Structures are given as structure tokens and as C-alpha cells.
Amino acid sequence: MTPIEQAESISSKLKLNRVSLKNFLTTQGILIVFIICLAGFSMFSDRFLSEENIMTVIRQASMIGIIAIGVTVVIIGGNLDLSVGSMLSFATVLVVDLHDKIGPTNAIIVMFAMTLLIGAINGLLIGYMKLNSLIVTLAMLSAIQGITLIYTGGQNVDIANQDATWFAVFGRGFVGGIAVPILMFAVLALCVHFVMRYTSYGRRIFAIGGNPTAAVYSGIRKSRCVFTTYMISAFSVGCAALVLGSRVMGSQNNVGQGYELLVLAGIILGGTSLMGGAGSVWKTVIGVLILGFIQNGLLLLGYPYYTQWLVTWVIIIVAVWLDLANQRKRLFTSHS
Template identity: 55%
Template sequence: MAQSHLKAVGEILAKHGILVAFILFMIAFALLNPRFINSDNLLGVVRSSAILGVMAIGVTFVVVSGNLDLSVGSMMSFSTIVVLDLHDKLGPLLGIPAMFAMTMALGALIGFLVGYLKLNSLIVTLGMLSAIHGLTLTYSGGKNMDIADKDGTWFGFFGQGELLGVPVPILMFALLAAGLTLVLSKTPFGRKVYAVGGNGVAAIFSGIPRARIVFYCYLISSFCVAMAGLIQASRSLGSQNTVGQGLELQVLAAVILGGASLLGGSGTIFKTVIGVLILGFIQNGLLLVGLEFYVQYIVTWVIIILAVWLDIAAKRGQLWSPIA
């Protein structure tokens, strides 16, 4: 009987190890500081995590397909600067779709290079990180961007507004997560993404258009980046031209923390969202505990490694690798 219970617990941990780790972190921080579970604090953390989360959802498609995207940080800077500039030149009704089109054009270029030309995604996106950063600086003339008439625009709704008492960034994050969860888990396209990431050669021989699937994954990622840029620009109605610098590593950390494999073929939107929230609540919890910001970097790294280790250990049924 005891063995059957242990087996059942092991199966739960194998499927939901990262979720269990998230719950344990939440309980630990709540015990250390009761303010951690205050509704305003919880809502504030989710709201501040929305931009990272929106980007991570798109990158999940790329990682599941067996590729990487290190360009999302600089691409977010580009989309933020562009939409702020076009807001004043064209107005928000034309500026927003124009920004989405320009950002997705960059995603299409990356998708073409990785998907159709079969170039290494790490090299391509690492190069695009620098190229898009240079493009952003060129577009802005090296200057930060601000909306001229901040009081006379409805543009702030996306980053500052609320619907039924829920901040709009959280609603956008939740709706995007729900919609793309259905795409990845319930559609033929989603099954092809997993097949391409699991075994690209076998997928090709099965008649799956690998190049096209990879191309679409980068398009989805760039669409999500554009949405994140819209939220960022709308939040403050102004931005530095390096606002997304370094976010690509946080996004990738959230996706991997959520259980997606860098080798491709595994990962879910739901677990990516959990990974994003773990990062957000860890930083918030450490702040409330009173740790200096430079100590938080080290503790955050340790907690991330511990969470991933426990998740992998739960899946293989033991703490240490059987090969070691």
C-alpha cells in the first residue's frame, strides 16, 4: 500500500513537478513575510510579469520546435520605440498595426533564415540581437522616445487600464496564453510543432513541412514580442531605446524553468506561464524579505537551479542521474 502511494506521488511530481515547486515557493515566502500574500501585491507581481510572460509564450513555440530565439529583447525595444514614434506621426489606430507589421517582418526574416535556409538558430538570432539593436538606435537617432500629448490619448489603456477591476496587461497575458495553448495542444499545427522539435528528419519523411512550421513559429514569437512592446509603450507612454535589453535571457529562463527542453519536442504554454510567475514571485519575495538587490541575483539563480533539478528528478524518479 505504501509503495502504491509513493508511486502515485511520484507520478504527480513527474507531471506537475514545476507546479509543486511554485506552490512551495509561495508558501515559503508567505511564511517569511505575510505581506507577500496580500492581494494587491499578488496582482502587482502578475501585472509586472505580463510583458515577460507574453514574450515567453511566443518563445515557447520556437523552443518546442527545436530552435532558439535570442533576438526577442532587442526586438521588443524596436517595437516599443516604433509604436511610440508612429503614435505621434500616424495616430494609434494606424501606428499600432504598422508596428505589428514591422515587428513581424523581422520575425519572418529570422524564420526564413532558420526555417528555409536551415541556418543555426542560435547564430542567427544572436546576430539579429545586435542587428535589431542597431536598427532601433538608427530609427530613434540614439534618443529615447516619448508621446507628445500624454493627456490627450487613449493609448495608455493597454498598459494602465482596467476591465472589471483586472489590469488590462493581465487580461492580455491571460487571453494570449489561453488562445495559444489551444493552438499548441489542440490543433494539427501544434502537433506538427512537437513533431518537428522531437525529430525533424522523421517529421520531413512523414510529410510535415518543417521549414514552414519553423517559419510560423518565429512569426508567432514576433507577434508576441509586438504585443509586449505595445504593453511596455502604453505603460509609461515613453521608453528608453534599450528597454528590452537582457530580457531574452529572462524569457529563455522562464521557458526552460517551465519544463521545455532545449532539444525541442517538449513544453507547454501552461508551464511556461508558471515559469514566468516563479521568476516574478521569487524577485518580489526576496525584495519583501529584505535582501539587497545584488544578493537577489544569486538567490534567484540558486532557486531556479533547485526548481529545475527537482522537476527533472521527479520525472526520472530519483535525485541523481543513474549514469553518474
């Protein structure tokens, strides 16, 4: 082999290695960030990587994660759901208030029925009536919060005899040493991940989010698929309401306020594109955990609570900027 051929071979191998490294960073970058965050905070706090603290963070993040799983499906389908915060307030207030009136089992059934009804309204307006998802869910956020205040008369609700009900199992229970909220988070994530990755329904949602016009011409019923994504989102909110209501055994009228931002931050941090058609449930799980560990690390380092909101804002801005830059690069590459 001549020196020129050797140089070309080395150049080709280096180029291949760069491409492989780039592909690895693209697909596994979120996991690398997660490991870096864990290592970074552990250097400044001995408690950070303790088993007790890790399980506490995962347990606290599980409620946001449960909601984020449902919203991830909506966003992959090319839409948004900003109503989940107020929906969480309403569902939690409803299940706690009805607990003493009709019993925990009936309260849970009614709560899920009403939450799914809200999801159906969102799905009907956005999927079948073709209204803008941002406007519809933003309006629904306000409407649900108003309904919650009217329902309670502005008063907080509590379960009377908290020690005599099995309802506490959802927020305070353990199975095999693992907290029930963590198990609910894991089971829901596995089920939705399987559906989105290995079923025709999941492929239809990705197709609709990626190219809705082509999806329709391919025979996909876009309206029905969009409707079902909002039902999945509403169901996940209902599951989170079980966790929140049974953990506190009571509820404030605005208990879910701000959760929509935390949910979006976790989803965006996980790499799901706001443009639709790209995303992963398991990466959303990692994104939510990163957010939870960052917030926990800041508290352990002695920073005030409000710094979490500032950090969340920075995460959202940076993640959205990276997502838009990536979309522009894909668009440029496809036209070049």
C-alpha cells in the same frame, strides 16, 4: 493468502504508489514548487500574499509572460529565439515614436508589421535556409539593437500629450477590475495552449522538436512550421511592446535589454525542454509567475535589486541541469 503472497501484494502496491507519486511529481512538480515559494515568502512578509501585491506581481510578470508564450512555441519546435529583448526595444521605440506622427492606430499597425518582418527574417534563415537558431537570433539581437540606435539617434522617445490618448489602455487600463496586461497575458496563453494541445498544427510542432527526421519522413513541412513559430514569437513581442510602451508612455533605446534571459528563465523553470519536443504553455505561465514572485519576495525581504539577477542565473543553471539529466535518463531508458 499465504504470508509470502501478502508480502508480494504489499510490495506490488508500494511499487505502484511510488510510480504514481513519481508521475505526479513529474507532471505537477512545477505547481508544487509554486505553492512552496508562496508559502515560504509569506512566512517572512505579511505583504507578500496581500491582494494588492499579488495583482501587482502578476501585472509586472505579464509582459515577460506574453513574450515567453511565443518563445515557448519556438523552443518546443527545437529552436531558440534570443532576439526578443532587442526586438522588444525596437518595437516599443517604434510604436511610441510614431504615436504622435501618424496616430496611435497607424503606429500600432506599423509596429506589428515591422516586428513580424523581423520574425519572418528569423523564420526564413532558420526554417528555410537551415541556419543555426542560436547563431541567427544572437546576431539578430545585435543587429536590431543597432537599428534601434540608428533610428532614434541615441535619444529616448516619449509621447507628448499623454493624458489625451487612448493608447494608455494597454498598459494602464482595467477591465472589470483586472489590469489589461493580465487579460492580454491570459487570453494569449489560452489561445496558444489550445492551438498547441488540440490542433494538428500543435502536434506538428511537437513532432518537429521531438524527432525532426521522423517528422519530415511523415510528410510534415518542417520549414514552414519553423517559420510560423518565429512569426508567433514576433507577434507576442509586439503585444508586449504595446504593454510596455503604453505603461511608460515613452521608451529608452535599450528598454528590452536582458528580457531574453528572463523569458528563458521562466520557460525553463516551467519545464519546457531546450532539446525541443516537450513543454507546455500553462507551465510556462507558472514558471514566469514563480520567477516574478521570487523577485518580489526578495525585494520585500530587503535584498538589493541585483540579487534578482543572481537568483535568475541560479534558476537557469539548475533548471538546465535537471533538463539534461532528465533527457539522459530518457535516452538510457530507451536503449535499455
